[in-house]
Amino acid sequence: MHHDSLDRRRLLQWGAAASAGLVSPMxxxxxxxxxxxxxxxxxAPGGSSEIVVRTTAFELSRSIGQSVYVENKPGGAGNVAMQEVARADDQHTIILGHIGTLAVNPYMFDKLPYDPIKDFKPISLLAKVPSLYLVRPDLPVRNLKELIDYARKNPAKLTYGSAGNGSAGHLAMEYLKMASDTFMLHVPYRGTGPQLTDLLAGRLDVASVGAPAVMQFIKTGKLRCLATGTAQRIAQLPDVPTVAEQGFPNFEMTQWYGILAPSSLSQPAADKLALAAAAAIKQPATHEKLAGDSAIGVGGTPAEFAKFIAQEQQRWKVVVARAKIKPD
Structure with missing residues (x-):
């Protein structure tokens, strides 16, 4: 009898502890x-985000023991999806965070339907996609210094394209203009495809585009790459110097992608997810797939990702304000 009541008392204590939240997180x-x-x-499906997400989702489901399915939800420069996920409290919804929704939109929109810091838990930075600075091959410039000299000697003559207002390519070019104190005229397109058509046809002079979309044209000489926006040179273009190397220290322009969870996700679950995500991105198979598309796998801790987001916000706040970038 005594033994039985002891067990029962333990069970009651345990139940009280569990309801007080002492046991439940574990x-x-x-x-x-x-x-x-x-x-x-x-x-929308396609583009640099696709390869990063598909590769990660596959490895993540293997390491976490549940299937991970991808749902594309475009609209409002990413704000539609961010707003929806910020409010998801099913503990099983995550979102792809990137330069736009986390570091640019807060300064480009007068009011956001989500708070990029308060509403989300950073989980892990997944990958960086190098932004390349390109010119049409018949433009008489061979490197960044020559482009800048040309722009200064021919004011308002050079045009640069982008995939739209506030797109990564728009930001990358405005950042370069700011750093080099030059002027080039912005021509926004509806997407990377139409912009590339005009660049390849010589109707545009300059553009900054994510590496996966343009690597084939660089290799065949249809476009000339003057610089990479990465901190180090990239393996696919070992002879192309970085912007930083060409006289602009600390200049970095990459499109980056990471995992965010709603802030309501329990901390133990967030930690478990972070370990699994970092492991997934560090798999040799993942690295190979990403490298094939000129993306660089990163994978890190929530603290590292949070610090990275804060740095990027500082970087882009200045560019967005100076260039007066407004959404479409």
């Missing part, structure tokens, strides 16, 4: 995830 982490995970992407 147990929650052991049982999380209890169903498949929805990975929301704030873009």
């Amino acid at each position: 147990l929650r982490a052991q049982t999380w995830p209890s169903k498949s995970i929805r990975f929301v992407v704030p873009f």
